[in-house]
Amino acid sequence: MKEQTNRKPWGLIIFVLLLLFLLSTIFVGIISISSSIDVDLLSGNVALIPVKGVITVDPASGWGERVVSSTEITEFIEKADKNPKIEAIILDINSPGGSAVASEEIAVAVKKADKTTIALIREVGASGGYWIASAADQIVANRMSVTGSIGVFSSYLEFSGLLRDYNVTYQRLVSGEYKDMGSPFKELTPNERGLLQSKLDRIHSFFIEEVAVNRGLSYEQVQPLSTGAFYLGIEAKELGLVDVLGGKQEVIDILEKELNITVELAKYERKKTLFDVFGEVMNQRSFHLGRGIGSSMYGSETDRLKVWA
Template sequence: MNVTEKLTARLPKIGDRGGNAPVVAVVKLHGMITPTQSPLARGVVNLAAVETALTSAFDRDRLVAVALSINSPGGAATQSAMIAERIRQLAGKRQVPVLAFCEDLAASGGYYLACAADEIYAHRSSMVGSIGVISSSFGLSGLIDRLGVERRVYTAGEHKHRLDPFQPEKAEDVAWLEGMQSQVHEVFVDWVRERRGDQLAADEQLFTGEVWTGARALELGLLDGLGTLREVVATRFPEAEVVTAEPKRPLLAKLGFAPGGGMGTFAGERLGAAITALEQRAAWSRFGL
């Protein structure tokens, strides 16, 4: 008997609910995983943004399961970990199974989130995996030279000025970054091994950052089955009412005011938001989406 079967067996039987339908609560984790919000972005995921949706989902009356709808190219490692840990905390308190459903993409941090579930499903054409760490930047030292701009930076501490995009790249800075990436990658791998256990195939490509279709990911043990949220829930919980737990929106957002908008917005803030949106667009584009 797997974890989900054990949890389901402890739930009241449908016939004992006095005619009230059991509930499967859905939480949407769609977008780039980032600690910052952007009014121009396709959608972002972070703990602050999804906390109210998660607590609402697990607080439902007659709850028999929570479903995570995941569509994400990944992003910030720490935000991924904090959201996953919060899901496990809430699941432990409520003692209900958590099922993850990968839609177009559950890559990198998106797959990290999926591993917070007791079972993971995807469509056979979904893209799943990318268990690795990536950093990207721009080298602008030649540009400021052509523009005649002089870069001035003053620090206390010899390592406060690493990887400045306006200065030539230094080998020691790259080595430092690669060391940090290796440590974060190790955390990621440990999490996947902890959550997937003996289901993982012995494949040397598993933790190289490669991405697979849902069909191949199932063979590798990254999934428990193929199917959509609608299909699996209808089979597993045929009497259940499926409800979506929505995050609470700030009052200004409800009134139609986007973050960073308004008369007092500086051009630099809008430029920063535009750059963030482009970076997030590039993250999706790496997977052809």
Template sequence: MSKDTRLVLGIVGGGFLILLVLFIAIISLLGSSDQFTNGTSFGNTVAIVPVQGEIAYSQSNILGGGGVASPQTITEGIKQAEKDGSVSAIVLDVNSPGGSPVASEEIMNVVKTAKKPVVVWISDIGASGAYLVASPADKIMASPSSIVGSIGVILSLTDLSGLYQKIGVNQYAIKAGEYKDMGASYRNLTPEEERMLQEMVNQDYEYFIKQVAENRKLDLDYVRSIAEGKIYTGTQAKELKLIDETGDREKAIESAARLGGIKGDYEVITITPTETLADIIKGYSTNFAYALGKGIGSLLNEGSVESSVDYSLR
């Protein structure tokens, strides 16, 4: 074999080797990603992220409220599942009456933008803010006897002025700004204040309806007709297209596995991230600032006074 022939073969062989290395590198990059573009996943694991209790920021735990579904822990759980290459699908295990509209919307947005399939399973209750969280999922399943819906907004205020007079308590405020003590427990609302708050509630209600219609691909007027704060059983919710199927937890996990492209057996893990002190302080300061900005009573639920805008079943 001539020198020139060996040189040509060497160049060709070297080029082929380089192409082979590049091909392997591309395959490796695809393998390290969570999914192919057609949705087929590499992992054989379904991750469960619990959404249990009232949806609220962390300060409820500080005040001893308990039973709080924190957006910090839930969104972090979803993000962990998204980053884990062994996870093909996510199940949100929901048992919640709803809660803060801001916290609910925060979780909803993470569910909406998730790259991996998300299946929601509603056990006892998935109402108001919890249903808002569930609405953009790839599939919603619920126990036939569960409570679903309650699409509505409530602003609860308490007027204790009559009680204060009876027990000789004279409570008042020194304020700057005509409406700064709007919703305070020591006086009732003026007609103008009631109109202002009703407009706020109506605006939030219309936003809630619009999000459900968009997420569930339903007609806006249809959603408005079945909303109105009504609650439904899982069976009724399926008939109304608020959920996709009725079934138990295992059926929801099985459905998530198949949506994730898992053909055979699969593993199930539960992701429950622990909140750091920074997360707790962040949630507390964020909601407290929101309360100050609104100037409507207290979001800290002191005593028996309720003064919060809340997507919840009351």
């Protein structure tokens, strides 16, 4: 009897915790839905679309860090382009880059837009962020903005040396020579390293080609600038990577002069949810290290070997 009595409080506690978790999940979902913005209802004649944070395809991949989703940004660009009230689109960029695929998706959407497009680079518009900016009709950047960084990389944590130190053996069972390429439990073979490098070099070549076409330059002109080094805004202008030095007011002046309009901005963005706020708090803690180690140990080979621009 005594044992049964002791079990009841624990069962009740577990039930209450599960109920609270379920209710909090539902609440966050409701807040997320109610906080989303209907961009078609906005007033204004120039769309302002923030591109801020690490660029990813899926907004859900931003747990613990500020990200911008190519899925959302391309949707905003398409809606603004179809809106008869909108005469131009400003991309407000403050991003160090991110997924090569996501960066290209946004750049393609920018190039497809029929409206005038201007990229405004704030503090940072580098790598994938610059890829997106290059697709716009004009690029405006502060003289001290960090831009350029035309390069790609892929990396992961390797624990093979640590395993050897503790006499732990990795038993390799694969069907396909390269199936466990990038596993954190073994060193890359020369063939694996060469294969990965060839993929990165090819994506790098795509990046150079896109920048060259977007900026009206030749491949040979862009290639020397594609070492992965970043340039200040003033340097980027001298190199032909930026058109105008300035900020938001300079962008407005350009649009009012070229389109003969009085600019009224309509901000296209998803409002923050409680989930986003909680994620930003987590970002200020030691979350990144733990997530990096965890994804290296347990992620699939495609997760471990994502290519970033």
